Amino acid sequence: MIKGYARKYFEGKTCIFCGKYGLYKLADKRVKCKHCKKYYSLNKLRRDLQLLYYFYLEISARRAANELEINYSVVHKKFMHFRKCISNYCNNETRKLYGELELDESYFGGKRKGNRRRGAKNKAIVFGILERKGKVHTVTVQDVSADTLMSEIKNKAKKGSVFYTDGWKSYASLQQYGKHNIIDHDKELVNNHNHINGIEGFWSFAKERFHKYHGISKTNYPLYIKEMEFRFNNRNENVYKLLIDICIVRRAV
8 A cells, every 4th residue: 555655664674764774673663773873663654654645545534544443533633733744834835926826715614604705704714826837825814805915915926926816805906016917707708818717726626625524623724725735736746755755754854
């Protein structure tokens, strides 16, 4: 089940700390590296690699617990730990997005009576910026006021970019930060370039995957959203290898 990249760690051939060959077993069943002199539990590492593989496959914590015969609370806690590592990894990305950028907000949470979209109550509000032919950046916000959204835009988008948004009033001052193109969803598009289909596609990507969960608490949505951002941005990469580096190797060093 463990893929090739992880097998060197799983089989105890390569040190998780320094990446070199030369591990030997200690009396207490841990392994020690003859190069960096560090030691760790190989059994615990094997368990974590297995759990991470299930997480990578987007298998639920409940199913992973059943198949691996591990207590569900242990698996759930470990999955949330993976999400925290992913969130930290995404938040440490300092490069600002530039070029043609699509901006939008979306609302996440269970079905409730009342308004949808802006004005929806008791839902997690997520603001997103998508760089065409590039990455998406997401952040959970308290509201969709001009002050809030413009603060996030200035924090993550370079001045002078070309912005595409809907007609929400909070985007009005964008014209002072770059070229601002407003999409009118009520009219047929005459220019196929003038759209926010990319960021709307990301919202669909995330919400489709959230359907398999039996409810996500509002406080945990920021971590789940960052997981979706990570998966979307790295969908053409070796995600399991990257997850090992982020969630296990970097945590060990």
